[in-house]
Amino acid sequence: MLHIVDDEEVLRDALLWLAKSRNIAAKTYASGEAFLTHLESGWHFAQEGDCLLLDVRMAELSGTALFDILSARQLTQRLPVIFLTGHGDVPMAVDSLKRGAFDFFEKPFNDNALMDRVQEALQMSLQAGAAFVVQTRLNTLSQREREVLELILLGKMNKNIADELGISMRTVEVHRANIFDKMQIKSAVELAGLLK
Numbered sequence: 722m723l724h725i726v727d728d729e730e731v732l733r734d735a736l737l738w739l740a741k742s743r744n745i746a747a748k749t750y751a752s753g754e755a756f757l758t759h760l761e762s763g764w765h766f767a768q769e770g771d772c773l774l775l776d777v778r779m780a781e782l783s784g785t786a787l788f789d790i791l792s793a794r795q796l797t798q799r800l801p802v803i804f805l806t807g808h809g810d811v812p813m814a815v816d817s818l819k820r821g822a823f824d825f826f827e828k829p830f831n832d833n834a835l836m837d838r839v840q841e842a843l844q845m846s847l848q849a850g851a852a853f854v855v856q857t858r859l860n861t862l863s864q865r866e867r868e869v870l871e872l873i874l875l876g877k878m879n880k881n882i883a884d885e886l887g888i889s890m891r892t893v894e895v896h897r898a899n900i901f902d903k904m905q906i907k908s909a910v911e912l913a914g915l916l917k
Contacts, residue, residue, distance in 0.1 A: 722767035723747040723839055726756045726784070727776040727805065732828075736774060743836050745843070753782030757790065766799055770846035772823070772839050777806035777813070788822065797821045798849040801842035805830070855915055861903045869896040873909050874916065 723745050725736045733749040740747035746769070750756040756773075773791075775784040784804060791797050801823035806813070817825050823842045826835055862870065865886075872882045879897065883890040906912050 722769065723772050723774060723843070724756060724759075724800075725749045725774045726753060726779075726787070727774070728752060728779045729776070732776075732805075739832055739836060740839070743840070745836070745839065753779055753784065753787040757782065757787065766846070766850055770843035770850065771800045772842040772846060773800055773802045774835075774839070775802050775804055777804050778808055785817070788817070788820070792821055797823075799846055799853060801845055803835070803838060803842060855904075858904050862900060866896050866900050866903070869893060870900050870912070873897065873900070874913060876909075 723740045725733055725740070725747055727733050727736070727749075728751060730751070733751070737747050737749055746767070750759065753775075775787060777784040784806075788797075788802055788804075791800060791802065802821075803823050804817050804825045805828060806825075807828040813825075823845070824838045826838075859867075868886060869882055872885060877885070879890050879893045883893045886893070901907060901912070904912060904915060906915060
């Protein structure tokens with residue numbers, strides 16, 4: 722989902738149309754506050770990834786202030802930010818990129834170049850989301866389950882794992898079943914693919 726935050730209605734409408742011409746789902750917000758309210762109202766990341774097109778200069782909550790909030794919440798990997806500005810300069814662009822912005826476009830911009838970068842940002846968001854899900858599942862494993870998981874990834878059989886860890890083969894089977902359940906997979910091959 723492309724989130725367009727700009728205080729100019731004409732530009733929001735043009736960007737919405739441009740996104741739809743590329744089959745990119747999009748939603749517009751008239752201010753940084755409106756987007757923040759949406760974010761804090763139980764918003765969930767889109768399955769197809771998310772990207773934020775953000776105007777630098779807006780009344781009250783500026784684009785850079787909103788970006789700082791998102792950075793502090795560690796959201797900019799899953800929600801890459803592309804800045805748009807009619808008043809940008811090279812130092813501002815360099816500073817934004819150093820602080821983790823995905824890109825920086827000056828108005829007027831090339832429509833195709835902008836939408837190409839939006840699609841790249843959505844892909845990055847999708848990958849970051851998948852990595853987040855895997856890490857969340859890994860965090861549910863106990864220390865012993867992590868030890869068993871490491872040995873499964875090395876291709877060891879249950880009997881070898883039991884011998885190496887000094888536990889019964891039945892205990893290894895229980896840990897293996899718990900790992901597969903928590904990681905939402907059905908085989909060691911799937912596990913290896915998930916953690917590659």
